[in-house]
Amino acid sequence: MKIVADENMPLVQELFGSFSSVVSEAGRKINRDYLLDADVLLVRSVTQVNSGLLQDTKVKFVGSATIGTDHIDQAYLSEQGIKFAYAPGCNAQAVAEYVLAAIGYWADYAHKDLRKCKVGIIGAGNVGSRVTQVLELLGIEYCLNDPPLHEQGDSRQFVSLQNIQQCDVVTCHVPLTMQGQHATHHLINQQFLSQMPPGSLLINSSRGAVLDNTAALYCKQAGQDIDFVLDVWENEPNLNIELLNQSLIATPHIAGYSQEGKIRGTYQLYQAVCKWQGIEQEFVLKDLLPEAPKWNASAELRSDTGFLHQNLRRFYDIKSDDQRMRQKLAQVLRQSGATISEEFDNLRKNYPQRLEFLELM
Ligand SMILES: NC(=O)c1ccc[n+]([C@@H]2O[C@H](COP(=O)([O-])OP(=O)(O)OC[C@H]3O[C@@H](n4cnc5c(N)ncnc54)[C@H](O)[C@@H]3O)[C@@H](O)[C@H]2O)c1
Numbered sequence: 287m288k289i290v291a292d293e294n295m296p297l298v299q300e301l302f303g304s305f306s307s308v309v310s311e312a313g314r315k316i317n318r319d320y321l322l323d324a325d326v327l328l329v330r331s332v333t334q335v336n337s338g339l340l341q342d343t344k345v346k347f348v349g350s351a352t353i354g355t356d357h358i359d360q361a362y363l364s365e366q367g368i369k370f371a372y373a374p375g376c377n378a379q380a381v382a383e384y385v386l387a388a389i390g391y392w393a394d395y396a397h398k399d400l401r402k403c404k405v406g407i408i409g410a411g412n413v414g415s416r417v418t419q420v421l422e423l424l425g426i427e428y429c430l431n432d433p434p435l436h437e438q439g440d441s442r443q444f445v446s447l448q449n450i451q452q453c454d455v456v457t458c459h460v461p462l463t464m465q466g467q468h469a470t471h472h473l474i475n476q477q478f479l480s481q482m483p484p485g486s487l488l489i490n491s492s493r494g495a496v497l498d499n500t501a502a503l504y505c506k507q508a509g510q511d512i513d514f515v516l517d518v519w520e521n522e523p524n525l526n527i528e529l530l531n532q533s534l535i536a537t538p539h540i541a542g543y544s545q546e547g548k549i550r551g552t553y554q555l556y557q558a559v560c561k562w563q564g565i566e567q568e569f570v571l572k573d574l575l576p577e578a579p580k581w582n583a584s585a586e587l588r589s590d591t592g593f594l595h596q597n598l599r600r601f602y603d604i605k606s607d608d609q610r611m612r613q614k615l616a617q618v619l620r621q622s623g624a625t626i627s628e629e630f631d632n633l634r635k636n637y638p639q640r641l642e643f644l645e646l647m
């Protein structure tokens with residue numbers, strides 16, 4: 287069997303090497319020529335998987351080691367009888383910890399008492415639910431918006447988008463969808479932003495186009511008092527530098543980039559390929575995950591969320607991710623050579639090791 291895999295997936299050789307030959311390549315460079323004699327394609331989110339990529343290749347299995355699947359033409363795969371697997375929930379914990387770090391930084395910067403703040407969560411799936419666990423741990427109030435889950439009979443209490451607009455912090459955890467009653471493309475638009483209260487915070491770590499980036503920039507340029515924490519950008523990797531300059535925190539799509547999250551992503555595909563091929567699994571997930579010290583956040587912080595950012599920096603300093611991105615992209619703008627897009631990808635490829643630090647149930 288021949289597997290072609292994105293080079294940013296850890297442990298591919300270790301997990302798949304005993305029953306397959308593995309060729310790794312940069313996700314954006316994987317093209318049809320690489321796949322002509324490949325049986326399996328393993329991608330992350332930067333490879334668009336569609337008929338243009340797969341037509342007349344041997345590929346019979348596509349796996350994406352990610353939560354988001356908007357880069358995959360699943361209708362085409364199913365039409366062609368190509369098996370598809372992805373990695374739901376693999377990096378949900380990392381994103382929840384990113385959101386916590388963002389809120390902690392903002393509270394410190396804008397002098398907010400988090401015990402008096404309410405967080406509005408849009409999308410209550412794997413990531414949104416993990417965010418609720420983190421907020422409960424710290425005793426921070428929140429509300430949820432998720433019309434699809436509400437319609438499916440989820441028993442949690444949901445509120446309208448208008449209610450979410452009124453929160454001190456809004457954080458988005460929806461997939462990017464272009465069609466249907468609950469399409470999320472530009473779900474956060476000019477109208478939504480204009481209703482947010484002064485001094486509020488909007489976090490987008492879902493997909494860039496869930497937030498209308500032009501509207502966000504307009505609202506900052508018009509002097510509206512909203513802070514933005516942006517991990518994902520419209521037209522990634524070619525993001526709008528003016529919007530970056532107007533953001534409180536800007537990061538290069540790394541909210542889910544914990545070591546554990548990436549390893550779980552590869553492992554979930556290993557399980558799926560083994561099942562598809564009837565191969566007995568040789569590896570157990572817990573033997574592959576790093577041992578990381580956990581933070582007893584509940585005891586340390588529940589009583590005083592004012593020090594959240596200062597305490598949390600020991601485990602994850604979101605501002606260092608922001609500074610690295612600003613410095614690298616500023617260098618690109620000063621000198622010719624690499625482009626913004628290339629540097630955005632380099633920041634992601636060379637992202638420093640980050641370990642998960644919260645113990646959640
Ligand atoms: N920045 C990152 O590194 C990173 C990491 C992981 C996931 N993500 C993104 O986050 C998204 C969410 O991840 P997840 O694991 O929670 O997915 P999930 O599928 O478990 O949950 C998504 C939830 O959004 C809800 N939803 C869909 N349309 C909605 C709408 N219009 N309004 C409100 N809710 C809506 C769904 O009903 C679902 O419950 C992913 O699709 C991915 O694009 C980004």
Ligand SMILES: O=C(O)[C@H](O)[C@H](O)COP(=O)(O)O
Pocket residue numbers: 294329330331332351352353354355377539540541542543
């Ligand atoms: O959907 C996901 O799981 C995340 O957005 C993931 O972190 C994307 O990472 P990438 O595929 O771009 O390496």
